[in-house]
Amino acid sequence: MSDRVTPNAEAPWVFSLQPHPLLEPLTAALDAQPGHLESRQFPDGEFYLRVCSTVENRRCVVVADLSHPDEKYLPLIFLLETLRELGASEVGLIAPYLSYMRQDCRFADGEAITSRIFAQSLSRHIDWLVTVDPHLHRYHALDEIYTVPSRVVQGAPVLAQWLTTKNNLLLVGPDSESEQWVSSIAGLSQHPYVIGEKHRFGDRHVEVILPDIEVYRDRTAVIIDDVISSGQTILQCVQALQSRGIDKIQCVAVHGIFADDSDKALIVAGLSQLVTTNTVPHPTNAIDITPQLLPAVIALLQRTKNTG
Incomplete structure (x- = not known):
């Protein structure tokens, strides 16, 4: 048979x-x-x-x-x-x-x-x-x-829907390429946002410079990105936020690739929460x-x- x-x-x-x-x-x-x-x-x-x-x-x-x-x-x-x-x-x-x-x-x-x-x-x-x-x-x-x-x-609508359930946030886009995307998510989720300026010096060497965010120091910063690969952009964004006096930092992304265990490095660097959608299988998949x-x-x- x-x-x-x-x-x-x-x-x-x-x-x-x-x-x-x-x-x-x-x-x-x-x-x-x-x-x-x-x-x-x-x-x-x-x-x-x-x-x-x-x-x-x-x-x-x-x-x-x-x-x-x-x-x-x-x-x-x-x-x-x-x-x-x-x-x-x-x-x-x-x-x-x-x-x-x-x-x-x-x-x-x-x-x-x-x-x-x-x-x-x-x-x-x-x-x-x-x-x-x-x-x-x-x-x-x-x-x-x-x-x-x-x-x-x-992916923006599903990220916005997840963020709508959170309070007292500041959304952070790491570079100018993310501005249209992050502004859309901010509009849907009703949270303020800022956009950084990224300088790339190689595949794993970037620098992120943020504008003045003094007025948002009491908020939880949530870094928004479409894909996290090496994690260097997010890492530099975390350090830039910490240098501005913000220590409550999270990150939400659509795709989490996390090359070379960069997810662990980001948590060690100061992220209190790391969330991705379930496009790529990973323990951070919290958004369907x-x-x-x-x-x-x-x-x-x-x-x-x-x-x-």
Whole structure:
């Protein structure tokens, strides 16, 4: 007897190669079914994958954590292509954190524009893409580099909703790039805000200078950022706040990458609370972004169902 799993209704399958905090709530909210996989590594390090759910003529959704992508990308391609080969009617990708967005031009002769290469490669294996707050710096939209339908979900509303439950705060944006984002969150949550001036001297060397915040010294400062990678920007912001006499400091971000255990370094530096959404699995995940993702995913599923 076959041990493959077949669905009980015409509902999407939802797969993930690694445990992800969004997998269960998204599956439930979509009235979908959890897809079943077998995977392991051979002794030589190569990846083994088996899809145990019957996906022929079914819509499939893959939830993928693409932080630290180099070790995860090839297994993801194996999954996406296997679903297609097994007859899935569509394969959509929810990548809440979308990697390889920083290198969007050739800053020095011979550099690889990895954002474009990555986008072209990934687009070949999926029918649509949903992500949260990608680092669109020189690109105006994802469709400049991705060739499949895509939806970008904004993290600001869910951060603002969480901050609305807090009192006596000062929101702090670390640099001018964050001003429009932080001002929007401040407007929604009804907290005052200030914006710092950041000077970057390398990947891990930055300096943050804050304006006069004497009038806010009795408030809890909450640093707002879209992504924390090395943590250096947040660390410098903490030190700048402390130098201005503010010692009640927290930080809220959409994506928490926390390279080199930078989350621990930030707590040691003086953060009393560190909070992220559940786009990237981490103990700081305290804000569920499922309600924001859901309309985008449903719209793309409905779009492909109608056109199909």
